[in-house]
Amino acid sequence: MKFIDEVKISVFAGAGGRGCVSFRREKFVPRGGPDGGNGGHGGDVIAVADPQLTTLLDLRYQKQYKAGRGQHGMGSDCDGRRGDDREIKVPVGTIMRDAATGELIGDLQTAGERMVIAAGGRGGKGNAHFVSSTHRSPRFAQPGEAGQERELEIELRLLADVGIIGLPNVGKSTLISVISAVRPKIADYPFTTLVPNLGVVGYDDGKSFVVADIPGLIEGAHEGQGLGHKFLRHVTRTSLLIHLIDASKIDENDPLAEWKAVNRELELFDPDLGRKAQIVVANKIDLPEGRSKAELLARKLPKGDRPLKFISAATTEGVRALVQYVGMKLEEVKRQSEPTRDAAGI
Numbered sequence: 001m002k003f004i005d006e007v008k009i010s011v012f013a014g015a016g017g018r019g020c021v022s023f024r025r026e027k028f029v030p031r032g033g034p035d036g037g038n039g040g041h042g043g044d045v046i047a048v049a050d051p052q053l054t055t056l057l058d059l060r061y062q063k064q065y066k067a068g069r070g071q072h073g074m075g076s077d078c079d080g081r082r083g084d085d086r087e088i089k090v091p092v093g094t095i096m097r098d099a100a101t102g103e104l105i106g107d108l109q110t111a112g113e114r115m116v117i118a119a120g121g122r123g124g125k126g127n128a129h130f131v132s133s134t135h136r137s138p139r140f141a142q143p144g145e146a147g148q149e150r151e152l153e154i155e156l157r158l159l160a161d162v163g164i165i166g167l168p169n170v171g172k173s174t175l176i177s178v179i180s181a182v183r184p185k186i187a188d189y190p191f192t193t194l195v196p197n198l199g200v201v202g203y204d205d206g207k208s209f210v211v212a213d214i215p216g217l218i219e220g221a222h223e224g225q226g227l228g229h230k231f232l233r234h235v236t237r238t239s240l241l242i243h244l245i246d247a248s249k250i251d252e253n254d255p256l257a258e259w260k261a262v263n264r265e266l267e268l269f270d271p272d273l274g275r276k277a278q279i280v281v282a283n284k285i286d287l288p289e290g291r292s293k294a295e296l297l298a299r300k301l302p303k304g305d306r307p308l309k310f311i312s313a314a315t316t317e318g319v320r321a322l323v324q325y326v327g328m329k330l331e332e333v334k335r336q337s338e339p340t341r342d343a344a345g346i
Contacts, residue, residue, distance in 0.1 A: 014041075044086075
């Protein structure tokens with residue numbers, strides 16, 4: 001299935017039905033009076049978070065969504081039927097913005113969550129509604145209101161606990177294939193991964209977390225270079241990042257060069273993303289000079305980013321220990337992010 005995470009669509013809520021001008025005409029009932037019913041409300045356009053969807057592919061090919069209009073009011077005090085709602089199913093983690101103003105309309109983060117993104121117009125009142133002691137036979141009714149019309153920019157942000165980031169060809173796809181059931185394309189050239197991959201990773205006593213493999217970053221990713229800016233938003237929701245580095249390519253004259261380059265792109269894209277908790281991991285320690293260069297990086301790494309984890313995704317050396325450490329660290333980060341309770345425990 002093609003991975004689509006950005007689309008633009010138009011939504012049209014239903015117009016309300018007009019009210020009815022009618023008078024009761026019945027044998028043996030003189031001066032029956034007004035009996036015009038109200039028009040029905042227009043239908044809403046509703047976005048629904050569907051856990052079975054993983055892409056915005058369906059919205060790529062259908063650009064317009066219209067709800068039903070309300071039925072007009074009728075005589076004999078009969079109100080018009082409400083217009084049919086139109087549901088749009090989107091993946092969990094979908095964000096919707098007004099294309100004209102940039103206003104955030106909705107952010108669906110829970111399976112089954114529903115949100116009205118275009119409200120239907122109100123139905124007009126029939127003439128029976130306007131009867132009063134001083135106005136016994138009104139000969140007017142209200143027209144129905146128009147429904148909302150919007151052009152929406154829809155964006156998918158994957159909901160993962162952990163994001164794997166790093167330069168191209170550092171072994172991100174290999175790592176996620178080893179720790180989960182995901183089988184991404186793996187090759188020895190840059191940008192093998194063209195879309196994010198999601199996998200479920202099990203660790204201590206049946207616990208698990210969701211990990212996302214983000215396509216390789218390069219310098220200038222925040223400005224659209226390579227694939228970086230297109231997929232960086234998918235790690236904004238994560239609680240923890242695994243910063244993967246190819247140990248065999250560490251520059252002995254500047255061991256922190258690659259580490260700094262990736263962190264700079266995170267910071268420039270979103271300052272909050274640059275401050276997100278990281279676990280720095282040196283991969284490919286099975287290759288010649290890989291372990292010695294990783295040890296050099298470990299000594300130069302700032303204290304706040306230690307300990308550096310050593311692994312070989314190809315041979316699985318150190319991988320199981322890394323998974324356990326990530327699970328423990330993730331629990332710690334989530335505990336720290338929970339809102340503090342007051343003394344009363346409220």
